[in-house]
Amino acid sequence: MFYFCVKVRGFSLYQIAQNERFSVVQVNYIRNSGVASTLFIIFTFTPYLKFKYLFILSASEEEQFVQQLQHIDTKDSAFRNLIAQNKTMLYYHIRSIVIQHEDADDVLQETFIKAYENIASFKGQSKLSSWLYRIATNQALDFLKQKSRLQRVTLDEYNQQLIEQIETDPFFNGDEATILLHKAIATLPEKQQLVFKMRYFQELDYNSIAAILDTSVGALKASYHHATKKIELFLREH
Numbered sequence: 001m002f003y004f005c006v007k008v009r010g011f012s013l014y015q016i017a018q019n020e021r022f023s024v025v026q027v028n029y030i031r032n033s034g035v036a037s038t039l040f041i042i043f044t045f046t047p048y049l050k051f052k053y054l055f056i057l058s059a060s061e062e063e064q065f066v067q068q069l070q071h072i073d074t075k076d077s078a079f080r081n082l083i084a085q086n087k088t089m090l091y092y093h094i095r096s097i098v099i100q101h102e103d104a105d106d107v108l109q110e111t112f113i114k115a116y117e118n119i120a121s122f123k124g125q126s127k128l129s130s131w132l133y134r135i136a137t138n139q140a141l142d143f144l145k146q147k148s149r150l151q152r153v154t155l156d157e158y159n160q161q162l163i164e165q166i167e168t169d170p171f172f173n174g175d176e177a178t179i180l181l182h183k184a185i186a187t188l189p190e191k192q193q194l195v196f197k198m199r200y201f202q203e204l205d206y207n208s209i210a211a212i213l214d215t216s217v218g219a220l221k222a223s224y225h226h227a228t229k230k231i232e233l234f235l236r237e238h
Contacts, residue, residue, distance in 0.1 A: 062128055069119045079119075083112055086129065089202075090136045096197045097140040099162040099182075107143050111136045130211040137194065137212060160186060184234035185227075192227040199224050 068078035090111060095104035114135050122131055148154060185193055194213065198204045199220075206217045213220070 063124065066119075066122060066124060066128060070122070075116075075119070079112070079116055082115070082128075082132075086132055087112075089129075090132060093133065093198070093202055094136050094140045096201055097137070097194075098143055099165065103143065103147075107136070107139050110143075111139050114139060126211045127208075130208060133198075133208075133212040134214075141190070180235065180238060181231075183238075184231040187234060188227050188230055192223050192230070195220055195223040196227040196231070 065078065065081075068074040069082065087108065091104055091108050094107045094111070095101065098104050098107055111132070115132060118135075122128070126134075148157070185196060188196065191213075195209060198209050198212070199206070204212075206220050209220050210217050
């Protein structure tokens with residue numbers, strides 16, 4: 001069901017979900033290359049869904065900062081800065097995976113502990129932010145697997161439980177569009193979920209995601225394309 005449809009200059013806009021705080025608009029368009037593309041635009045006052053913040057350092061500044069992180073005399077103070085600069089970005093990324101606030105807080109702490117313990121192994125082969133994202137992603141996925149094992153359910157079943165909990169989570173305040181979107185994402189394979197969340201929610205570019213997930217840009221673009229098609233189909237049917 002569409003609440004409205006607007007077609008102009010090669011763009012087709014469909015409002016596919018809404019309430020008093022939230023609206024999801026699907027945009028179909030043709031790129032200059034002739035490739036048909038789909039974009040979902042979410043208008044919301046809920047900060048969880050759309051968040052982008054990267055503390056960007058120049059190459060020389062990052063090299064100096066890493067040296068401070070790895071030197072015993074400056075490590076602790078440098079890590080306090082690292083946490084202050086990246087905790088919000090990483091929290092929202094982790095929460096997009098584990099869903100619950102308390103779980104996201106726990107995983108965030110484990111992420112920084114892991115980073116603290118392993119900073120000596122960081123060789124600058126990727127950006128420091130990509131390295132942190134990789135740790136956070138792995139910690140979040142390991143957390144979900146551990147929780148599913150403890151509850152003796154499959155990972156898919158545990159993910160479904162998390163999505164159902166959104167309906168009663170006061171943070172989301174019963175936003176039907178929020179719930180619907182996350183139910184759609186939950187139907188995706190794990191890799192497609194990660195790519196969609198990082199590309200769409202955190203608005204990371206493909207090169208950054210490739211560094212985090214250790215894969216190629218081409219593979220990521222294919223995963224994102226398949227993910228958006230599946231989400232589009234789910235939203236159309238619901």
